[in-house]
Amino acid sequence: MMDIQISPDETDWNQFIESNSGPIFNRNEWSAICSIYGHKSYNMAVINDSGDICACLPLIHLKSAIFGNTLVSMPFSEHGSIVIDESINDRNQAVDLLRGKAQELAQQKGVDYLCLRGSRYPSSKEFIRLSRYVTFVVETNSSMEDIWDSFETRFRTNIRNSRDHSLTTQVVENEASNFSHDPVSSYYNLHLRTMRDLGSPPHAKSFFVNIWRKLGKIDGAIFIFVIYDGIPINAALAFPYGDTVHYWGAVSKPNYRHLNGGSLLLWKCIKWAQNNGYQQVDLGRTRPGTGVYKFKSGTNGQEIYLDDLFYFPEEISMPPDPEDSKFTPLIRIWRQLPLSVTEALGPHLRGNIP
Template sequence: MNQLSPTGPSSAELPPAESVSLSDQLARMRRKRKQLSRVIGAAKKNGENVEDLLEQCRLLSLQESNLLQRIQAATAPIASPPPPDRPAAAVDVAPCVQERNEPVTISLLDDAESLAWDTFVGRRPEASSYHLSGWRNICFQAFGHASHYLVAKRGQGIVGVLPLVQLQSILFGNFLVSMPFLNYGGVLAEDNEVRARLIAHAATLTRDLGCSHLELRERVPSESWPMRTEKVSMWLPLPGTEEALWSQIGSKRRAKIKKGQSHGLAFEVGGAELLDDFYRVFSTNMRDLGTPVYAKRFFELVLKEAPGRPELVVGRNTGGKAVAASLVLRHGQRMEVPWASTLRAANSLNANMVLYWTMLCHAFQTGCTTFDFGRSTADASTYHFKKEWGAQVVPLFWHYWMADGSAIPQINPGNPKYKLAIAVWKNLPVMLANRLGPHISRSIP
C-alpha cells in the first residue's frame, strides 16, 4: 500500500514507546495468523471449504503490513518534499522544535492555525486528505454542521489533531464523527500520550455536547474501543506503464472494456462544467439504491474548496446522454474515487467497466502510484467488483465511544428497521427524491 511520505524535521519522529507498542501488536497479529494457518491446513485435510478462512488470513496479512508501515514511519528519518495536497503557503510555517517534557494541551482549532494544522497533517504518513482543514468549511456550508477540530500541542508546536463534526437530527440523534460522509478520519498523533489525550478530550466533549456517541473512522485497530470491522477500502498498486496496467487487470476486464468501447461510449475528465451531468447520473443511481442523495451544493463545494484537486469523470452514450460518472481526488500519489455511479439502463453497455478504466488511466497519467476504489462492505457485490480488478483489501476500523455504554449504533442501509423506507424510496420519482433526499442525507454519516 502506498502511503504519503512524512515531511519535516527529525524532531517530529515518534518516540520509541510508540514503536514498542506497535511491535507488540504486530507480534500478536502474527501469532493469530499462524494459528489460523494451522486451522486452514486441518480444514483442507478434511475436505472443507476454506475460502472464508483464507480471506481472514489475507486480512490479517494486510493488517500486519499496515502495522509494519507505522513502525517504519516511527523510526525512519523524516526527509522528503512537501506533499502535493499541502497549500503552498503552508511550507513557510516552520514546525516548532518539541520538548518532550512539556505538557500536552488540547484546544479547538483557530482559523489562524489552519496552515499549521495542514502542515502537521502533511507530515503524517497515516493521514488522508479528509484530515485537512478545508473539509471543515465544506461540512458547515453544505450541511450546516458544527465542527470541533481538536489540536494537541506541546508548547507552541502541534503534535496531534482530531477533526470532529457534530450531526444532529430528529431521525438519527446527536453524535460526533470523524469524518462523516467520507472514508477516513480519526486521530493523528505523534505518540500514544497525545493520542490518549485527544481521545479523552473527545469523549468529554461528546458528553458535554449531549451526544449519544463518538465515531472515529480509522485504519489502525484499537484494542480498548468497541469497533465495527465490516467496512474495507480497496487499493490497487499501479504499474509503471499503461501497457503493464492493461495486462495487469486480466483478460475478463479487458474484454468487458473493449465491449463497452465498441458501443461508442465517450468519457471526459473536467470540473464544475460537468457537475449537472454527474449529479443527474449520481442522484438517479442513489434513488435506485433506495438511498437519500446529497444536495448538489455539497459537490459544488467539494469541487471548489476540497483538498486533493477534485475532478469529475463523465461518460456519455452515442446520443450524448451521460450514463456514468464519478468524482476523484488525490492525496499524495494516491487517487481515490469516493463517489461513482452508472445508470442501470447502461449496464448492457458495460459503462461501469469503461468508467473505471478511464479513472485508472487518469490516475496513472497524473503520476499516481495507487488507485483507491473507495469503501465497501466486505463480501458485498461492490467488494467483489473491485477485487476483480486486483485491488487489495485495506481494513477499516470504526471505533466508538458510547456515552451510556450502549451497543454500537447501526445507522446504515443494512439495518432491518430501514428496509421498508428503502423499498419506498426506490419507487419515488427522481425529482421528488432529489428534493427530499438532502434533508435526510445531511444526518446520515
C-alpha cells in the first residue's frame, strides 16, 4: 500500500534524492534558495508500507502579475520532476500518485500550468510533452588526452588562443580556498553585466549568497574563474553532485570576450570534474540554433533533448517564449539601462521567471 506524504523529514528527503541519482535541484537546499523570492515549496513523497520514501516530487509555486501563476519542478534549473526508487515493482503507480497529487495542487492554486522539467518518465493524456531545449553531456571517465582529442578543432583552437593571452584559471571550492577576491561578489558583478547585455533581468545577489551558503557546505557548489591581469573576466557556477558536475550560469566581461576566456572556463570545469572522479559534465539547458548551442557543441558532448511535461488545469496557455519578437523592444531598452537600475529592478522580475 502506498500513500502520499507532504513535507516529509528533510534529512530523509535529501538522502533519498542522493541515493537514487536525483538532481541537486530536487534537494531541500534548492527549495530554500528559491524561497528568497517569496515562493512556497511543496515536497510530495510516496511512502511505502515500511514508512520509507520510494518516490518524490518537489514543486515551487510562483505567482506574478506579469509572468503568471505556475507550479514548477524545479525553477532556475533544467532538471527536477519525479525521482523514484527504480528497484520497486510498482513504479507506475508511484508516478501516477505523484502526478495526480500535483494536478490537484495545480487546480487548488489556480495555476496557468504545471511544469515537470527534465522528466524521465513517459507523458500521459493529462500532460503535454515539450522538448524545446537540449543539453550536452561530456563524459569525463576517460583520460584527459582522450577528452581533449574528442573536442572539435575550433574548440581546441579557442583554448590555445586563450593561453596566448596569459589567462589563468582558479576553482573556488569552499570559503577556505585561496582566492584573492570575494567569490560571490566577483561572480555577481559579472552576472549583472552579462544579463544586462543579454537584455535579461539578473538574479538578486542574495540568490547567489544562499547558493554558496547552502550548497557550498555540502560540497555541492563551486565557482570557476578566468583571470586576466589580476581581474576575473569569466566565471561560472557549477554544481558537483552524484557522478555529475552541472555547469550553470557562465558569465563574462563583454570587452574581454575576444580573449576566448569562455572556452578556457569550460575546459577548466571539465578538467576539474575528471580530476575529482566525476563521470560527466552536464553543460546545461540550451536552445538549439543559438550561439550558445554552437559554442557548447564544440565539445562534441552527447546532445540530449530535455523533455518537459506540462499540465494545464484550464485552457492551454504556453509559457512565454523569450525568442518571441514581441520582447525585442523590451530587450533593447533593458540593454541601455545603467547597471544600478538593472540591479534594483531585475530581481523583482527574474525571481518570477522559472
